[in-house]
Amino acid sequence: KNQVEQSPQSLIILEGKNCTLQCNYTVSPFSNLRWYKQDTGRGPVSLTIMTFSENTKSNGRYTATLDADTKQSSLHITASQLSDSASYICVVRARSASGGYQKVTFGTGTKLQVIP
Amino acid sequence: DTAVSQTPKYLVTQMGNDKSIKCEQNLGHDTMYWYKQDSKKFLKIMFSYNNKELIINETVPNRFSPKSPDKAHLNLHINSLELGDSAVYFCASSPRVSNTGELFFGEGSRLTVL
Numbered sequence: 001k002n003q004v005e006q007s008p009q010s011l012i013i014l015e016g017k018n019c020t021l022q023c024n025y026t027v028s029p030f031s032n033l034r035w036y037k038q039d040t041g042r043g044p045v046s047l048t049i050m051t052f053s054e055n056t057k058s059n060g061r062y063t064a065t066l067d068a069d070t071k072q073s074s075l076h077i078t079a080s081q082l083s084d085s086a087s088y089i090c091v092v093r094a095r096s097a098s099g100g101y102q103k104v105t106f107g108t109g110t111k112l113q114v115i116p
Numbered sequence: 117d118t119a120v121s122q123t124p125k126y127l128v129t130q131m132g133n134d135k136s137i138k139c140e141q142n143l144g145h146d147t148m149y150w151y152k153q154d155s156k157k158f159l160k161i162m163f164s165y166n167n168k169e170l171i172i173n174e175t176v177p178n179r180f181s182p183k184s185p186d187k188a189h190l191n192l193h194i195n196s197l198e199l200g201d202s203a204v205y206f207c208a209s210s211p212r213v214s215n216t217g218e219l220f221f222g223e224g225s226r227l228t229v230l
């Protein structure tokens with residue numbers, strides 16, 4: 001069964017500190033993995049996409065890593081800001097042999113709170 | 117503004133009523149989705165339409181009926197509302213069903229059933 005598990009469930013950090021969020025998945029065959037940020041009361045917004053051949057990708061203060069062998073991804077946030085307070089959702093897409101619909105599995109999310 | 121917009125943003129209603137949520141996207145995408153986000157913030161796919169054709173119908177009670185009049189619109193009608201239907205419903209779109217692109221979400225519609 002395709003699953004995506006994230007840890008920790010919630011996290012509180014001081015402004016300016018770094019943090020790392022984890023995502024483990026069992027989705028197969030793997031197509032890609034996206035990290036989404038969901039602000040309170042808003043819809044999720046994509047931060048970055050990781051494909052099979054990519055190990056690391058940065059988007060400003062966000063750096064995502066992917067280890068396709070161990071089926072793990074992480075999202076590292078550097079020099080956190082109050083505006084980073086949100087839920088971060090790991091979403092893994094399965095590859096379709098027919099080129100049609102690709103099943104998408106959502107993680108349960110990590111709720112990050114950055115405090116002054 | 118180019119976006120996925122859904123209305124209403126908030127909906128409070130009594131058990132047993134029928135209600136609809138509307139969604140429109142002006143991104144030119146072919147595929148639209150309805151997701152349900154429960155109190156634990158877990159997003160679960162309900163339906164997906166590609167060019168007005170239903171392609172995903174997860175195990176959702178048949179009280180939920182999606183309708184896509186054209187590829188830019190996907191509405192969700194719910195009959196005989198139950199307490200367990202209380203959740204935030206997100207509409208989303210993506211360029212086409214087989215791509216590796218991202219999902220573009222609306223702001224969500226918070227449904228509260230009393």
